[in-house]
Amino acid sequence: MNLFTLSLAYIRARALNSALNLLLLALGIATITVLILFSAQLESRLTKDARGIDLVVGAKGSPMQLILSSIYHVDIPTGNIPYTSIDALRRNPMVEGVVPLALGDSFRGFRMVGSEHSYAALYNAELDIGALWDRPFEATLGATVAEATGLGIGDSFVGSHGIADSGGPVHDDRPYEVVGILEPTGSVLDRLVLTSVESVWFTHDAHHDEHAHDEHEDEHAHDEHEDEHAHEEHEDEHAHEGDEHAHDEHEDEHAHEDEEHAHGDHKEEHADDDHGHEEHGHDEHDGDEHAHDEHDGEEHGHDEAEHAAEADLADREITALLVRYSSPIAAVSLPRQINSQTALQAAAPAFETARLLSLVGVGLDTLRGFGLLLIFTAALGVFIALYNAMQQRRYDLAVMRSLGATPGKLLRQVILEGLILSLAGTALGLALGHGVAEILGQILREGRDLGLTGLAWQPAEWSLIILSLFVGIVASVIPAIQAYRTDIAATLSTR
């Protein structure tokens, strides 16, 4: 028997009332806990994913959509931009680095990103096993993708067109080979399939140009294989894929180029205006190589492919460019400079992320207000329960005084009772909140994408515990003073 067990006995004596108050408080605490966990994790995830990226350059459209699609990989891209845009940026002294992104395909709901190794470096990704992608149609998987799909080194898979979960048409003629798997980074990278920009190009050339596609298949059958349907051959092809493919491309491009000219003349011109210098350099270089190639009969095919690939660049498109500034001054001039160009748009992740959080924040604030209201209601419930209990318990209080209890002891007992209730409600609420957060993080697709979990502790939760301690004390202080002031003689005289 001590004050604690006595308080517990009193709480048990009105079990239903206590349980309801406890539940009310727990619901309020749980609501706020989930909010604290999710908003903190969302914010840290958004910040983490955008770290090292000062600017995203992409097609015109909503800047937020551009950020969402090319950094967080949650929205559809705004469109494509000429690959040559990268050169102008790379020449810009205010730019420290540019990472190209080619999006558009997915594998079992995981987005495929055609990029350079510098993209993985942005997130300090380490290889768990294997290597980074090198040749076209080699892929390196993010940790979550590897875990979810069960793919390992040497396995092949086909991407599907489109980035929706269900996916579009399957590129079953172009299997990718897994060459590496990344360690978990806790960033968006975990849920991506990384490959080269070329892989994405080649996939879509084949996809968009069915004629070329057919020819390509035919050629294969003629040149190398008697049975084009044998499954193993796909893997054999892999070794040569890049070369042969590029070779095909060279032929395809004529048709493609013509199309482009017909459809998007102004776009082409625009690219030329900006990058005139660069183009010249490239052309000259190509010329040299070509001349050189002619002497080298044996590698003719290979070099021609390279030549083709480089010649293609002027017509190639990518989805977005991730830019890192070399000096803070770039933040002032570079976005304006890019946005003034008709075809390109520059969006700053920091600004858009802040805007996104402030939009989401309104909803979060509403829910937080709701949670606080629940806590306030619970506090009121605890107060009413204790206050009424003091009326019913005034004989008990008088008896305790007659048994030797000091008024201070009665005061402490009542406050302890309020504290036990509020702390138990808080503990239950925190457990409930973390449980719900974990379950939501598991079952909601968005939760999984963002890596939301209930198995983490936020420092803000300490303030929640302090708040509930405060609530417990405030709710019990008036009943406690009642207990303290019990006129024991008068109470015992009442019959």
Next chain:
Amino acid sequence: MTDVNAGAGAEPAVALNGLRHEIGGREILDIAEWTVASGRHALLLGPSGSGKTTLIQILAGLLTPTAGRAAIAGQDLAELGARQRDRFRGQRIGIVFQTLHLVGALTVAGNLRLARHMAGLDQDEARLTRVLESLGIGDKANARPHRLSQGEAQRVAIARAVINKPVLILADEPTSALDDTNCDRVVDMLSAQAAECDATLLIATHDGRIKDRFEHRLELSERP
């Protein structure tokens, strides 16, 4: 109050001197002198409104008299500080209320442990069992008060009053609701328990049936 036992036995259990008490200017009590020797039992007799309950509360240190002295085992309660008076009451005085006032949230044993805890005494489970068994309710230790019969509840109230081995047991109208048989039995139990702790028993009553049980008595008259 380092040693509340000092003087027990030598000093009278109860000593009243020129005790007066007024409530709202109206005189409730006026007792020139009255003592009860240690270990003796006594009755406070008088009709309702004669100040019996007020005197009980003064003797228990719950009420400070307007004037005069009330000493328990040589200790003038008015001289003690509030905390010391609470402690003295818890350890040296056992009270049986007319309406029992068992704590419903606790078991029978819990009510007894509450008495020791509130008096600042360590728990003594052996004594707890012994007291319950001596009152014939050893099997009720874990029962809740609302499950008890009136007779059982009364025994629990007596057990709670004696668990701390007080020097003075105050019983306020303990028999008013009982039939003749139970009336005798309760007085017997109170006497036996008081004897067991060498305590002085003081029963306040207007119950004519127990008038003859004790020789030493203080008659209080109804105030106009």
